[in-house]
Amino acid sequence: MNILDPQGPVAAADKAILIDSIAIMLAIVLPTIAAIFAFAYHFRQSNGRASYLPNFAHSGRIELVVWSIPTLTVILLGGVAWIGSHQLDPARPVEGTGAGVTVQVVSLDWKWLFIYPDQRIASLNSLTVPVGAPLHLQLTSGSVMNVFFVPSLGSMIYTMNGMVTRLELRADGVGDLQGLSAMLSGDGFSDMLFDVHVVSQPQFSEWASGVAKNGKTLDRKAYSELVKQSVPKDKQSYKLTDPLLFHDIATQAIPPGPGPKPVDNPARPEPESGAASVR
Structure with missing residues (x-):
């Protein structure tokens, strides 16, 4: 999970913004650090050539330097952020080769469900995509x-209950990547990881056909088990028998999961047996 090793155009643009921002900030940080040592050396007690000005109160030149450099830094950082935020709009289409793939993503406690509506399949904690193809992700939450x-592909995006967010990505190299949950959402949050398998177009078609023939059935009944809080050990694949499943999850036609529940609360411990509760 290395943000400095991009495997797609969005992640590469994120890396460029990160490096550009650091370079702009170093333009003021490095001279400031150098000036600290230079001033300390020049105005040391043993330097008889150093000027001593006990009545000094103001210098227009110093004020100009002190205010102009930070102002230019903020303007440059703001420009980089402004341009990058528009160019990297999550819903902005990303060009690619071959047919695009639509993936409907549902975050649960504590797992990820990936639904491929066109292929009529789904997978748990495993996202398989064809290399070079535009990826159209539709995301919602079945819980919190x-x-x-x-x-390695870039762009964090929120999944929220009762609505759908969109994310456009592309993976440029065949291989295995790692995805994660970047939001604290309860006890199993740290294990809420998923694999990303980037394969060739023929391999993706072969994988989808195999899942459609041999996968477990995913319908409302199967989903009602997935929505329960758990950290699954296996990465299951499913045949999608309910094409409206994602729609019903996003519109809350299917009730959302209960969300994380506190097990121990040090701020308000349970009273001992037989003791009266004091509020």
């Missing part, structure tokens, strides 16, 4: 708010 993030 969460954050979908694949560092």
